[in-house]
Amino acid sequence: xxxxxxxxxxxxxxxxxxxxxxxxxxxxxxxxxxxxxxxxxxxxxxxxxxxxxxxxxxxxxxxxxxxxxxxxxxxxxxxxxxxxxxxxxxxxxxxxxxxxxxxxxxxxxxxxxx
Amino acid sequence: xxxxxxxxxxxxxxxxxxxxxxxxxxxxxxxxxxxxxxxxxxxxxxxxxxxxxxxxxxxxxxxxxxxxxxxxxxxxxxxxxxxxxxxxxxxxxxxxxxxxxxxxxxxxxxxxxx
Numbered sequence: 001x002x003x004x005x006x007x008x009x010x011x012x013x014x015x016x017x018x019x020x021x022x023x024x025x026x027x028x029x030x031x032x033x034x035x036x037x038x039x040x041x042x043x044x045x046x047x048x049x050x051x052x053x054x055x056x057x058x059x060x061x062x063x064x065x066x067x068x069x070x071x072x073x074x075x076x077x078x079x080x081x082x083x084x085x086x087x088x089x090x091x092x093x094x095x096x097x098x099x100x101x102x103x104x105x106x107x108x109x110x111x112x113x114x
Numbered sequence: 115x116x117x118x119x120x121x122x123x124x125x126x127x128x129x130x131x132x133x134x135x136x137x138x139x140x141x142x143x144x145x146x147x148x149x150x151x152x153x154x155x156x157x158x159x160x161x162x163x164x165x166x167x168x169x170x171x172x173x174x175x176x177x178x179x180x181x182x183x184x185x186x187x188x189x190x191x192x193x194x195x196x197x198x199x200x201x202x203x204x205x206x207x208x209x210x211x212x213x214x215x216x217x218x219x220x221x222x223x224x225x226x227x228x
Contacts, residue, residue: 034216043118044157044205044219090157100209101170102149102217104157 002027004093006105013081013112021076021108023091032100033074034092035065038107044090050074061085083114116140118220120206126226127196135191135223137206146189147207147217148181150174157205163189196227 007022025031035047048059055067065076074091091105119138127133139146148160161171163181180192189208193200203224207217 036219043221046216046218049216092157100145100215100217101147101159101162101172102157102207103159104149106156 002093002095002103004091004103004105006089006091006108008108009106011108011110013110015083015112015114016080017112019076019078019081019085019110021089021091021110023074023076023105025072025074025091025093025103027072027093027095029095032094033065033067034094034102035059035063035074035076036090036092036104037087038090039087047076047089081110081112083112086110086112118206118208118218120204120220120223122223123221124224124226126228129198129227130195133193133196133225135193135204135206135225137189137191137208137220138187139189139206139208140210140218141187143208143210143218145169145209145211145215146181146183147209148191149205149207149219150202151205151222152199152202160191160204193225196225198227201225201227 003026005024033050036044037047038044047063050057050067058064063078088107088109090107092102094100121136146163151157161175162169178194182190203222205222206220209215209217
């Protein structure tokens with residue numbers, strides 16, 4: 001069965017620090033990859049997605065992610081975080097077929113201190 | 115910007131009671147989903163729905179659960195006889211094109227079973 005691992009459950013950074021959140025998945029077929037963010041009190045919002053093409057994808061708010069097929073990874077990065085990036089971040093994977101059921105990682109809670 | 119809405123935001127019920135969670139997907143979307151997140155755990159897929167029928171369901175989605183699109187706008191999740199372990203946040207999502215599209219999530223309904 002598909003599974004998604006996020007290795008960092010809680011991350012605390014100071015403003016302007018760089019961020020990298022790890023995401024690995026276990027599935028050998030073609031997948032679509034997503035990062036969702038949930039700000040306090042808000043619903044899940046899409047940060048970025050990868051379906052095909054350039055493995056380095058750029059999303060909203062300065063986030064980017066790199067798909068490394070050989071490592072089954074889709075790590076999220078941001079060069080300089082802001083206090084407003086405090087949120088929970090979820091990596092999700094879907095099979096590139098069918099009705100695209102999302103399989104989520106456990107989430108990473110990011111706290112950015114001003 | 116169009117968004118997915120869910121009602122109620124919080125539902126408290128007694129064990130054994132039936133509950134109906136309501137969702138209004140984005141109006142031109144064709145694929146609908148329910149997910150749930152038990153406190154401290156992953157977001158888990160429950161069911162996907164397309165063309166007025168279930169397209170896929172998880173092991174969690176047993177005979178106690180049902181979904182319906184009773185009219186052109188609502189998408190409901192019914193739990194016939196709630197159990198304590200059904201306490202969770204339930205998220206509705208919708209998408210226009212299924213496989214190659216992002217899912218838009220609602221704000222969730224927190225279900226508490228006493």
